[in-house]
Amino acid sequence: MATNRTLTMIKPDAVKAGHIGGILNQINEAGFRIVAMKMTQLTQAGAEAFYAVHKERPFFGELVEFMTSGPIVAAILEKDNAVADFRTLIGATNPAEAAEGTIRAKYAKSIGENAVHGSDSDENAEIEGNFHFGGVEQF
Ligand code: ATP
Ligand code: MG
Numbered sequence: 075m076a077t078n079r080t081l082t083m084i085k086p087d088a089v090k091a092g093h094i095g096g097i098l099n100q101i102n103e104a105g106f107r108i109v110a111m112k113m114t115q116l117t118q119a120g121a122e123a124f125y126a127v128h129k130e131r132p133f134f135g136e137l138v139e140f141m142t143s144g145p146i147v148a149a150i151l152e153k154d155n156a157v158a159d160f161r162t163l164i165g166a167t168n169p170a171e172a173a174e175g176t177i178r179a180k181y182a183k184s185i186g187e188n189a190v191h192g193s194d195s196d197e198n199a200e201i202e203g204n205f206h207f208g209g210v211e212q213f
Contacts, residue, residue: 079109080156080193081202082164086144087187089113094147097177097190101151104163110150110207116142124205136186148206157199160192 084097101108116124121141128134153159165176169188172179182188193199203212 077196077199078154078156079150079152079203080160080199081191081206082149082151082160082193083191084147084149085187085189085191086140086146087183088181088189089145089147091181093181093189097181098147098149100177100180101149101163104153104159106151106153106156106160106163108149109152110203110212111147112149112206112211113145113147114206115145118142120205124202133186140186150203150207150212157193157196161194164190164192 082101084094088094088097098108118138121138122129125134125137125141128137131137151160163177165172165178165182167178167188168185169178169182170185172182177190178188181190193202
C-alpha cells in the first residue's frame, strides 16, 4: 500500500449500535477516499494475528473476544498524511481522553470498546491493508 493510505475497522460495538453510516460520513467529510471496503467478521485466529503486537498485554484476551464478537467494517482510506490525520480524526484510545468531535469521543463506549481502529504507521497500514484485502480489491 502507498504511504498515503491507512486501514480502518469500524469495530463490533459501533456496528451493533448502528453507527456505520455516521462514521463513514465523518470519514468522507474529513477528506478521506475509500479505496477498499467490506463487512466481515474476524475469526479467533484472525484477530490474534491482527493484534499479535499486543499478545503479551493483559487485555489481549478481552481484545480478541471483543473483536470477534460481531461483524466489523474494514476499509482502506486514502489521503495525504493518511495515518496521522486519521488518528487525529478518531481521537485517543480512551474515549474519555478523546478530543471533542472525534469519532471515538462521539461513538466509543470505553477504552476496550472504542468504535474504530486506525493504523499506527505506514508500514502497519500496508500490512493491515493486505490482511483484509487482496490486490484486486484495492482501488
Ligand atoms: P487501535 O489499534 O484499535 O486503532 P490504538 O492504536 O488507539 O487502537 P492500541 O494501543 O493499539 O490503541 O490498542 C489496541 C486496542 O486494544 C485498543 O483500540 C483497544 O480496543 C484495546 N485496548 C488498549 N488498551 C486497553 C486497555 N487498557 N484495556 C482494554 N482494552 C484496551
Ligand atoms: Mg493500535
